[in-house]
Amino acid sequence: MIRAREPITIRSLVAGTGVSTMAVYTYFGSMDGLWMAVRQEGFTRLAAILENTPVSDDPIRDLVALGSAYVSNALANPDLYRVMFDDTIELADPLAADETLSYLVRAVERAKLAGRLSDAVVAPELATQCWIIGHGLTSLVATGPLVREVLDYGATMLTALLIRAGDEPAQCERSVVGGWGAYPLGVSDV
Incomplete structure (x- = not known):
């Protein structure tokens, strides 16, 4: 329904499933609660993918591989991706969504410790800039x-x-090419 951009109501959601509309209210409280859970699920899945992105002895490659995992996940699940970044829907746990960026922050910190990046680099800023590149390209595609x-x-x-x-x-x-190619774009393991 999301992919087809059909209007989604509680009735249309349960039609043909054998589940009553009351089930949506029981589990999610409302349609807004259901959308909140879908958005949160997107970030939960992304965190699982980032968590399982292999770590190597090359922190720059690993940083870029996290971006590749992000792009791959988004292209494999474009409808969920759209909901994840729909700011009209509240997040059940904003800190869990913020945690996805922390994977990139830790990779930047590793790269600094390895002497690959300047000591002047502020890890959250560089991680955010990397995220912006991946997110911008992904959104356009x-x-x-x-x-x-x-x-x-x-x-x-x-x-x-x-x-x-x-x-x-x-x-x-070399590191960027290795990291960017770490995930086939549009194929998700979750």
């Missing part, structure tokens, strides 16, 4: 007008960002 090949620009943009943050250009390029 998953829910917007652009073709998947546009995602290739992600590696170029991340390379430029990470070199500006202090990484050595040739090493950075």
Whole structure:
């Protein structure tokens, strides 16, 4: 129903399922509660994917692999992705959603400790900039007008960002290419 952009009501939701409309009220309280649970589920799934993204001895590759996992998940689940970032729907647990960014923050901190990034880098700021690149490209492809090949620009943009943050250009390029290709775009394990 979300994919077809059909109007979703409690009646249309339960039609043909053998479940009464009362079940929605029992479990979610209201239609708003159901939407809140769907949005939260999107972030719960994303956190699980980020949690299971393999860690290597290359923190820049790992940082970019987290972005690749994010993009892959969004393209595999574009309708859920749209709901995740619908700010008209409240989040049941905003801190759980914020936790997804913390995976990137920790990867940036690892890269700083490994000497790959400047000590002047503020980890939450750089993590957010990486997220913005992935989210912007994903939004334009998953829910917007652009073709998947546009995602290739992600590696170029991340390379430029990470070199500006202090990484050595040739090493950075290798790491970014390895991380960006870590997940097939549009295939989710969750």
